[in-house]
Amino acid sequence: MKKKKEIIDRFTELTAKPISLNRVNYHYPESQREKTILVKHLHPNGNGFIYAPYLEGETELDKEGYVNIYEASEEELTELIQKAIDFMNTDEAGFAEGEARFYQDQDKNILKLVYENKVWIVYDFDNVEAVFKSLEQAESYLSDEGFFEEKA
Known part of the structure; x- marks a missing residue:
């Protein structure tokens, strides 16, 4: 031991x-x-x-x-x-608190998607744009708005 x-x-x-x-x-x-x-x-x-x-x-x-x-x-x-x-360090859904992803539209506008308190929050700078219960819902919203995930 x-x-x-x-x-x-x-x-x-x-x-x-x-x-x-x-x-x-x-x-x-x-x-x-x-x-x-x-x-x-x-x-x-x-x-x-x-x-x-x-x-x-x-x-x-x-x-x-x-x-x-x-x-x-x-x-x-x-x-x-x-x-x-x-x-x-991940919750039962497999996401870590504070996990962030960035999305950009054709005009180079950037939104940040953050996992906080078991929900996905879309931020426009420091302003909350929308809140979703699942990643799929958030990504669908972003896609409908013309935003696509930035690739590192």
Whole structure:
């Protein structure tokens, strides 16, 4: 566990909470999802689990969406933790708070589409132009108004 604990402790955004049998859970308090336990049941023998429902179909997960890390290398463990954090930074719809996209019309006018508080808001500079419950509704509106997403 010592080596894995050292690796996990590098992620300062995680909070360690001791549980029974000398095991430790690591919570991600900034999670945009209901689940905050990112590392579950890290045992002194190096066994434990990382929240990884994004791996469904690629590897074996338990019923709560955790993958076993007993045989994970340092590189694999680091990658799993970072991907879990990235996943937990998105809500159940898969969008991160503050996610922004830019749209432009043929006259070079620019509107910004931002995901805030589980809705999509169209901004014209700092002014709210429209609010939509889904990305599809927002993009349909923008298309109808002659705006198309700027490609990076």
